[in-house]
Amino acid sequence: MRESISINWRRIPERYRMEGTKCENCRKFYFPPRKVCSNCRRKGKIVPYTFSGNGKIYSYSTVFAGPIGFETSTPYIIAIIKLDEGAKVLGQIVDIDEKDIKIGDKVEMVFRKIQQYDPDGVINYGFKFKKAK
Ligand SMILES: [Zn+2]
Numbered sequence: 001m002r003e004s005i006s007i008n009w010r011r012i013p014e015r016y017r018m019e020g021t022k023c024e025n026c027r028k029f030y031f032p033p034r035k036v037c038s039n040c041r042r043k044g045k046i047v048p049y050t051f052s053g054n055g056k057i058y059s060y061s062t063v064f065a066g067p068i069g070f071e072t073s074t075p076y077i078i079a080i081i082k083l084d085e086g087a088k089v090l091g092q093i094v095d096i097d098e099k100d101i102k103i104g105d106k107v108e109m110v111f112r113k114i115q116q117y118d119p120d121g122v123i124n125y126g127f128k129f130k131k132a133k
Contacts, residue, residue: 053109055083
């Protein structure tokens with residue numbers, strides 16, 4: 001499990017502040033961050049960009065059997081969010097029933113505990129989404 005801790009540590013900027021990148025040449029946004037623009041290749045100018053966390057539900061589904069570490073929190077709703085900047089990100093939708101969700105609903109980022117249980121006692125936090133008011 002040591003490896004997973006170091007991976008989480010390295011990912012903290014993108015998980016805690018939703019840091020991605022954008023290409024100043026073509027204005028394409030990337031999350032997770034990319035170092036090379038897929039449009040412009042070497043002509044691209046990639047700079048850091050912190051996403052607002054605001055977006056719309058692009059698609060969603062309910063997960064009834066979660067991966068290891070998530071068993072205790074099922075069922076939960078996982079969605080692809082199209083951020084206002086255009087990048088798509090996978091995230092959990094919290095504080096809502098599936099019947100109250102529809103595609104196109106506006107959401108905003110919230111900061112929540114991600115795992116209920118970890119063998120090393122590490123609790124991971126990161127972004128999730130809830131319906132915007
Ligand atoms: Zn570009």
